[in-house]
Amino acid sequence: MSAVESTTDMDIFKRLEEEKAPQLIFSGEYTKAMDQNFHKDHLACHHCDKKLVACRYILKEEQPYCIPCYQEQFAHNCEECKKAIGPDYKDLSYKDRHWHEFCFKCCECGKSLVDQAFAPKNDQIYCSDCHDNKFAARCDGCGEPFRGGDEKLGTEGMKKFEYKGKQWHEDCFCCMICKDPIRNKSFIPRDNEVVCVPCYEDQFAQKCSKCSGVINKGGVAYKNMPWHRECFVCTNCNKELAKEKFTSREDKPYCAECYGQLFAKKCCRCEQPISGFGGTKFISFEDRHWHSDCFVCHKCEQSMVGKGFLLNDGHVVCPDCGRQ
Template sequence: QDLSYKDRHWHETCFHCFQCKNSLVDKPFAAKEEHLLCTDCYSNEYSSKCNECKKTIMPGTRKMEYKGNSWHETCFICYRCQQPIGTKSFIPKDNQNFCVPCYEKQFAMQCVQCKKAITTGGVTYREQPWHKECFVCTGCKKQLSGQRFTSRDEFAYCLSCFCNLYAKKCAGCTNPISGLGGTKYISFEERQWHNDCFNCKKCSLSLVGRGFLTERDDILCPECGKDI
């Protein structure tokens, strides 16, 4: 019987595996560099090895690959629950793979507000972890992540809400004086002014660092107040 493959011909007795010499007649085989190999020899020599069971991953069978490693589909399992990961999302840690629910249960921090796992990002406030979307102003509920904020009685506030709720009002412009970020202000007899608002009522001369007089609720420079 004449056997042929890609314009090459063999006697039936010569058509055998290059390595183990077993006959390839009526059997599947593979070619490598002009040599014919039975599937067992080809797999042992050239096929991937499973990173878990260390056995050969046979050609034609489904395999999972990640960062240069290969697994049988049935060997690619979550280290914690031992269930196949398949095409689902997973998280590697310490040379082991975890499905997302198991990773969250075992490793992820829990948000102090909603008690759910923080898988990406997050912020730390008073040494406690928060989701970015959970770390919001106590007043207006806007996210504080990446914004300037302050606190009162352990509650966090954006600057706008804090000023409206707690800051003293300027006797000149009546707007809040935050006192945050190095804001300078003048205080006199239970009244406060922004530095820019501490001016003579009549001539508008800045009285910061100068002597001044008072007339009822007004402040005056010595020149304007000399006739009082």
């Protein structure tokens, strides 16, 4: 037969206490917290067992903690003053770093950064103005920094123009002549400066000797003078001379045909101009002129170049024909 085990009320309460099981509350004195009822002696700090009746406490992971234990176990230390950020203060955080609300300020000017734009640098935090003044790149024109924008204020950062290792604010990147900002216009470098296209064309560009217009491309030069290809033409017939044989008279260009017709000597035999183009040889005698190929005996037509000749009624004849 099995022995019968007897259990007293004290044994039951002892077992319930050991198992942390809910206990009946017979007393009229109890306290209510966390939507539960507690014996007054049982509402205690989860860490130090300090009684919490009529005391402030904080829940962490559904467990109550007295204020000192909560600060010791869970509160962050302020980056500025190194003190714990207790429950009575706002905890401002940025990238796992924490500050009291009144400690979150610019390390340079001391301005509060609560609800303000800020920038970290070398483990310090700066307001936008101090950060830009201390670290931002500066304009090679005015020397002022390039300031960033502020999303909260809806402002954009400054535009930066870069050229040949230098940088400018949008309004500082200007033409060296008219001083107007270049912005999105074309420009031309000049003596380590920049010049807008209209100013460059007016001040520095080559201009056609005929029409005085700017030569942008396809120009030709003659006697150290620039011309548009379409402007460099024969003075007489207006034929373009860029790819033609030509010469000049009184500093005016002429094509070979017009020059020959207007100014060249005429051959006494064929009456065509003796232009001299292409190495053409000619013979002259007493203000009369012949092409080398035309300097022949008037009767037998043998060449008289380098030979003795006679004039017969104004015609060149060889000695044999002259004796006939």
